[in-house]
Amino acid sequence: DAGVIQSPRHEVTEMGQEVTLRCKPISGHDYLFWYRQTMMRGLELLIYFNNNVPIDDSGMPEDRFSAKMPNASFSTLKIQPSEPRDSAVYFCASSSRTGQAFYGYTFGSGTRLTVV
Amino acid sequence: QKEVEQNSGPLSVPEGAIASLNCTYSDRGSQSFFWYRQYSGKSPELIMFIYSNGDKEDGRFTAQLNKASQYVSLLIRDSQPSDSATYLCAPIGGVGKLIFGQGTTLQVKP
Numbered sequence: 001d002a003g004v005i006q007s008p009r010h011e012v013t014e015m016g017q018e019v020t021l022r023c024k025p026i027s028g029h030d031y032l033f034w035y036r037q038t039m040m041r042g043l044e045l046l047i048y049f050n051n052n053v054p055i056d057d058s059g060m061p062e063d064r065f066s067a068k069m070p071n072a073s074f075s076t077l078k079i080q081p082s083e084p085r086d087s088a089v090y091f092c093a094s095s096s097r098t099g100q101a102f103y104g105y106t107f108g109s110g111t112r113l114t115v116v
Numbered sequence: 117q118k119e120v121e122q123n124s125g126p127l128s129v130p131e132g133a134i135a136s137l138n139c140t141y142s143d144r145g146s147q148s149f150f151w152y153r154q155y156s157g158k159s160p161e162l163i164m165f166i167y168s169n170g171d172k173e174d175g176r177f178t179a180q181l182n183k184a185s186q187y188v189s190l191l192i193r194d195s196q197p198s199d200s201a202t203y204l205c206a207p208i209g210g211v212g213k214l215i216f217g218q219g220t221t222l223q224v225k226p
Contacts, residue, residue, distance in 0.1 A: 101167075
């Protein structure tokens with residue numbers, strides 16, 4: 001199993017540009033999570049999907065952020081337009097559920113975003 | 117009140133000692149509790165999970181859960197310098213949402 005795959009690993013962009021982060025979850029996992037990590041705020045949940053459907057996007061900071069999951073093997077997080085305060089490490093994680101028990105919660109390697 | 121509270125540390129212990137990491141949570145509906153370890157510049161790595169009240173042991177790690185007190189802890193016995201990292205507590209609610217505490221930084225000094 002290749003684990004959760006994120007791309008790119010590093011992204012440097014200018015303020016105002018569109019940024020797209022990508023994630024491939026572990027095959028068979030039906031939950032997908034997007035997190036953002038900064039020194040000040042720690043690891044924040046932005047949005048999560050179950051069976052490709054967004055369940056809770058209350059953590060998305062602004063309308064500049066959007067996320068999609070067109071199929072079970074791919075998700076994107078888009079920031080448009082980007083701002084310097086969006087600079088952070090963005091993680092994707094996936095998990096599965098059997099009955100009331102949740103499994104997995106495996107993280108990808110993250111995308112380090114720098115907006116200048 | 118934050119959903120998950122941890123002492124940010126750093127917690128410094130000598131090599132070979134027991135490190136005790138604590139976490140409190142506000143959601144009484146939380147059913148499962150995960151502990152993650154995160155090395156600097158790396159992604160979080162799951163090291164322990166616990167579902168029931170009491171203790172769960174895995175090698176040098178012991179997780180302790182007290183749902184009545186909304187308290188979960190992680191003990192690391194015979195601490196090694198390689199255990200130096202940030203430890204994140206994460207309760208899971210019934211809908212599978214994983215919310216993290218700020219994390220406790222552990223430093224194990226040789």
